[in-house]
Amino acid sequence: MTHLPGIVVTGASGRMGRMLIRTIVESDRAQLVGCVERPGHDWIGQDVGLAMGGAALDVTATDDPLEAFARAQAVIDFTAPEATLEFATLAAQARLVHVIGTTGMSETQIEALAPAARHAVIVRAGNMSLGVNLLTQLTRKVAAALDREFDIEIIEAHHRHKVDAPSGTALMLGEAAAEGRGVNLADVADRGRDGITGARKEGHIGFSAIRGGDIVGEHDVLFAARGERIVLRHVATDRGVFARGALTAALWGQDKAPGQYDMIDVLGL
Numbered sequence: 001m002t003h004l005p006g007i008v009v010t011g012a013s014g015r016m017g018r019m020l021i022r023t024i025v026e027s028d029r030a031q032l033v034g035c036v037e038r039p040g041h042d043w044i045g046q047d048v049g050l051a052m053g054g055a056a057l058d059v060t061a062t063d064d065p066l067e068a069f070a071r072a073q074a075v076i077d078f079t080a081p082e083a084t085l086e087f088a089t090l091a092a093q094a095r096l097v098h099v100i101g102t103t104g105m106s107e108t109q110i111e112a113l114a115p116a117a118r119h120a121v122i123v124r125a126g127n128m129s130l131g132v133n134l135l136t137q138l139t140r141k142v143a144a145a146l147d148r149e150f151d152i153e154i155i156e157a158h159h160r161h162k163v164d165a166p167s168g169t170a171l172m173l174g175e176a177a178a179e180g181r182g183v184n185l186a187d188v189a190d191r192g193r194d195g196i197t198g199a200r201k202e203g204h205i206g207f208s209a210i211r212g213g214d215i216v217g218e219h220d221v222l223f224a225a226r227g228e229r230i231v232l233r234h235v236a237t238d239r240g241v242f243a244r245g246a247l248t249a250a251l252w253g254q255d256k257a258p259g260q261y262d263m264i265d266v267l268g269l
């Protein structure tokens, strides 16, 4: 009889869903107890190991999140904003740790997580990797050390299937740079230049998004002045870094009080 924390993966057939299933199954710290997909998805009722083309894992994909959540201690959720809001309500009812990797959530959607966080632990981050979370700390420090003679630009690249821009990671890095500068990101963000934009506005933080092929995730924070440039860079080559971070967050959250946390809390950075 094993007592490892039981984890449910939502969006199980997605790029991150599959990576999470593999990561949990290979871990000796947790067990996979459920996988959720939408009603009508061809995985429903199938063993998820077989559905992925491998050996059976004895976990059947379901379209009933409550039934899966009832057997678990945590849910790891890399899906879409509307789905994540629904899962947050159900995870709070079941008092599960809800690890949210979903990006592209609006401010209103983020605010809507507050009632769930009164009853359960939510860990949410636009990037669950150790490297990116360390990079946010470096970005804050460098931005605080440099004056406004240095223009800050964030350049990100992702695969052709990504639906949101700027990436969640780019926004985390932008927030860190803005905090370092002592400004609100919303007041200084330039998110997408096109046409006769006029000269760059002093103190603004620019975002550029590249989409192509199978790029897992690349982020540069550029500090550009006259005569010199500093570039802080993170390159992800394997989605395993996000999945391992998410699993660490699910376990970390087990003994925490209800509330909203991020990977800086989890990693103690």
Ligand SMILES: NC(=O)c1ccc[n+]([C@@H]2O[C@H](COP(=O)([O-])OP(=O)(O)OC[C@H]3O[C@@H](n4cnc5c(N)ncnc54)[C@H](OP(=O)(O)O)[C@@H]3O)[C@@H](O)[C@H]2O)c1
Binding pocket: 010, 011, 012, 013, 014, 015, 016, 017, 036, 037, 038, 041, 078, 079, 080, 082, 083, 100, 101, 102, 103, 104, 125, 126, 127, 128, 129, 168, 242
């Ligand atoms: N925080 C991080 O470290 C990190 C890292 C990587 C990715 N992400 C984010 O994670 C999210 C997913 O990325 P991905 O590349 O895995 O995307 P993906 O391959 O499109 O997978 C998303 C999965 O969620 C499912 N889904 C969507 N709405 C659902 C619903 N209402 N109920 C159940 N399942 C639903 C999709 O099912 P259908 O195919 O049927 O729509 C799909 O299986 C994105 O927001 C991405 O930016 C975050």
Ligand SMILES: O=C(O)C1=N[C@H](C(=O)O)CCC1
Binding pocket: 103, 126, 127, 158, 159, 162, 166, 167, 168, 169, 170, 216, 217
């Ligand atoms: O593949 C994606 O989608 C990713 N999304 C996150 C983001 O929006 O920053 C993390 C990197 C991969």
